[in-house]
Amino acid sequence: MTSPTTKTSANVASAVKGVSDAEAKHAAAIAELPAIEERVRKADAELKRIEQCIADDEPTAGLDDLTKADAELRFFKLQHQAKSRAATVAGGAVQAARTALVRARLEAGEYGIHMxxxxxxxxxxxxxxxxxxxxxxxxxxxxxxxxxxxxxxxxxxxxxxxxxxxxxxxxxxxxxxxxxxxxxxxxxxxxxxxxxxHGRGRWEAIQRRAEWIVLFGEEVAAKSETSYIY
Known part of the structure; x- marks a missing residue:
């Protein structure tokens, strides 16, 4: 296991900050989606209303209203598409940052991995x-x-x-x-x-006692007749 050094410790700290920053960006991107989804919903409802007015030959809605409502709906849909893609990219950045943190911790020996x-x-x-x-x-x-x-x-x-x-x-x-x-x-x-x-019997008893100590601890092994050394 590699002993932590000032450099590896600094790398871990930097990686931790990288994860925090990436998570913050991802959270911000996710937080934007509900408002945009609401705009899409309202724009769609408005377009349908205008279309119905025109179909009913009502004078309250005309071509300009239809054009504006259609443009707004398309705009909000494209905006939602872009924000969703940005949220996905931000999510990937979080995963990449976490991978970098794992590697930094490995290099710093924090996992105690000996291979x-x-x-x-x-x-x-x-x-x-x-x-x-x-x-x-x-x-x-x-x-x-x-x-x-x-x-x-x-x-x-x-x-x-x-x-x-x-x-x-x-x-x-x-x-x-x-x-x-x-x-x-x-x-x-x-x-x-x-x-x-008896040498062989003593040898086997010692091995049993060692197994009991590993599995159950010294106190239990000392009390067990199974691990008693004659």
Missing amino acids: DRLRPEAEALASKIAALLTEHVALCAAHNEGRLRLLADAKESDAANDQGTGNPASSLAWGHEDQKRYKPVWIEVDGEPVPEV
């Missing part, structure tokens, strides 16, 4: 998002590897007993109060059990 420049940005964004997701999945894999090492080490600690049911007395044990004593190894870190993170 094809958004495509490479979108492609780069897709690559960036994919890289971030891949990196996160790699971190999940590293977490799982660490978890396995932790569990292997815990088997050699007092967290496990001979029965494989876990030792409630161990500082590593967890879950006895939740009746999970039949799990062979109970491990917690900072008071939280160590979960297994």
Whole structure:
């Protein structure tokens, strides 16, 4: 998008004035038509009256009256034709002025139109998002590897007993109060059990969460089980 400059801003202002001036001329041309139409109507009625008087052999109307009425009607009709044409031309000028305003606004970047420049940005964004997701999945894999090492080490600690049911007395044990004593190894870190993170499932959950955020916003996405990231 082109940033507005003093020149482009001035062009927009000039184009706006051009539209205003053209609209004023068009409105003035339109405003003239009713009066001329009324003159045509009256002249036509007068001509018909005189024609009828002559047809009825009334002495109140003669050749001069007929000639004058006919000339006036023709004059007003031609005038109406000219004014109508002028109004049409003025209307076209309004459209042309509005086109010029659109072009001036385009050049000034007021519409925020990027054309094809958004495509490479979108492609780069897709690559960036994919890289971030891949990196996160790699971190999940590293977490799982660490978890396995932790569990292997815990088997050699007092967290496990001979029965494989876990030792409630161990500082590593967890879950006895939740009746999970039949799990062979109970491990917690900072008071939280160590979960297994499924990389592909996590990836898909992140994508769902992103879609919910785009569609419904952060707050709704945070409350939705559909977009919950395990």
